[in-house]
Amino acid sequence: MLHQLVVLGSGGALPDLKRNTSSYLLLLEKEYILFDCGEAAQHNLIKYGYNKNKINHICITHLHGDHVYGLIGLLSSMSMSGRQYPLIIYGPIGIESFILHQFSFTEFVSPFLINFVELSNNEKCVIFDCKSYSISAFPLKHRIPTFGYLYQSKQMDLNIKKEAIEKYTLTVEDILCIKKGESIFRNSKLIPNEELVFVKSQPKSFAFCSDTIFDEEIVPIISNVDLLFHEATFLEIDISHAIKKMHSTANQAGEIAKKGNVKMLLIGHISARYDDFDAVLFEATIRFKNTILATDGLIVDF
Ligand SMILES: [Zn+2]
Numbered sequence: 001m002l003h004q005l006v007v008l009g010s011g012g013a014l015p016d017l018k019r020n021t022s023s024y025l026l027l028l029e030k031e032y033i034l035f036d037c038g039e040a041a042q043h044n045l046i047k048y049g050y051n052k053n054k055i056n057h058i059c060i061t062h063l064h065g066d067h068v069y070g071l072i073g074l075l076s077s078m079s080m081s082g083r084q085y086p087l088i089i090y091g092p093i094g095i096e097s098f099i100l101h102q103f104s105f106t107e108f109v110s111p112f113l114i115n116f117v118e119l120s121n122n123e124k125c126v127i128f129d130c131k132s133y134s135i136s137a138f139p140l141k142h143r144i145p146t147f148g149y150l151y152q153s154k155q156m157d158l159n160i161k162k163e164a165i166e167k168y169t170l171t172v173e174d175i176l177c178i179k180k181g182e183s184i185f186r187n188s189k190l191i192p193n194e195e196l197v198f199v200k201s202q203p204k205s206f207a208f209c210s211d212t213i214f215d216e217e218i219v220p221i222i223s224n225v226d227l228l229f230h231e232a233t234f235l236e237i238d239i240s241h242a243i244k245k246m247h248s249t250a251n252q253a254g255e256i257a258k259k260g261n262v263k264m265l266l267i268g269h270i271s272a273r274y275d276d277f278d279a280v281l282f283e284a285t286i287r288f289k290n291t292i293l294a295t296d297g298l299i300v301d302f
Contacts, residue, residue, distance in 0.1 A: 001132075001155060002029045003204045003302050005227060007268070008044040009036075010294035012233055013066045014272040020044055020296055021066040022210060022269060024229060025055075026151060033057045033135070035149060035208045035229075041070035042077055048297055053083045057128065057135065060091030061210055062146035063098060072102045079111050086113040090127055090137060092145040093118045119147050124221050138221050140212035142246045148209040150221060158197040168196070204302060207262075210269050213243065214252040216259065223260040227302040229294070230256055232267035232284055235274065250280045254287025264302060268294030 004027040009020030021038025025045070032055045034041070045052050052074060061067055071089075078087070089095060096116035103110070117127055124138035133153045140146040158179050164170065168186050170178070178184065183193045207222040210231040222228050233247035242249050248256075250267060257265035267284050270277055281293040292300065 001153060001201060001204070002027060003153070003206070003226070005206065005229070005266070005300045005302065006048060006050065007266075007294045007296055007298040007300075008041050008048070009038045009070075010268040010270075010296050010298070011038075011066075012269045012271045013064070015039060015066075016272065018296065021069070022061075023070060024208065024294075025050060026206060028133070030054075031056045033059065033151065035059050036061055036067040036210070037070040037074055038066050039069040040073075042074045044296060045074075052078055053081060053085070056085065056087060058087065058089045059135065059137075059147075059149045059208070060089065060095055061140070061148065061208070062092055062142060062144055063094055064144065064211070067210075068095075068098070071099065072106075075099070075110065075114070076106075076108060079108070083112045086115060088115045088117060088128065090117045090119060090135075090147075090149075092147060093120055120145075124150070136221075138218065140209060140218070141215045142211045142213065146211060148207060148212070148218060148221070150208075150225070151206045153203045153205070155203065158193075159200045160197055164196045170196075206302065209256075211247055213246040214248050214256070216256070219256060219259045222256070222262060224262065225260070226263045227266060227300060228257055228260065228262040228264070229266045229268065231269035232280055233269050233271050235280060235283055238271075238273075250283040251287055254284040254291060257284075257288040257291070262288075263290065264300070265291040266294050266300060267291060 006025040009023035011019030022036040023038045023041035024035040026033040128135040136150040137147045205225040206227045207225045230253040232250035232253040234242040234249045236249045236251040284291045
């Protein structure tokens, strides 16, 4: 199964010509999930060649402008391009009225159904569940109510061994059952599923944590994920700013990745005060080796 994360906006609060505000697109086989929608997210969708109408879920972390100002423009463009499929928008309490007020002032009527799911949970809970994946939301600690998200795929992608088809003369019905993980009987003997299939790919997971102060309570939630996005707004030398503004340092992002034993760490949301992003990456890498820096247009396979 395809799992790629595209960075649409890697920047912190202030956009510049190279870095849009926060927005990350998760590409799945048949649809996309958008995490945050900073200003001009839709421009980068166009620039990098992704169809906005393949987005079926939008997960908003919090209502600070750099994470949400692109939403109204994206919804408007979806409507003008003839979208009919429903869309689900998750976010803290207030996300619905934030959008509906803008609809009202601009006399905009959405031609497609928008389901708003407002979050107020104080522990991790599943907010969407289907046959192939689930999305959970969990609280982060920031200046206003903020949520992290955890995507987990379910399918193992089982493929039938060719020799098993001949050996056990498998029917189409047999194959469908085996692909679901079931075993079969032949001459009153149980043939275990493992003998009939090989695993093409393991389930994948992705956690999105922005914005947040350093918070070890998220470690059990993000533990062992294939890809963790964690904000790294400041360098450790500016930790007093990080604490005051309830953000994290690159060192702390690395610390969370290490404690969570994640496979890969992606850092972003770096303050515009720094000219040298290599220093930020270096700081995180000292703590957690497999770290990469988010840049607009970057595609991360996991
Ligand atoms: Zn914020």
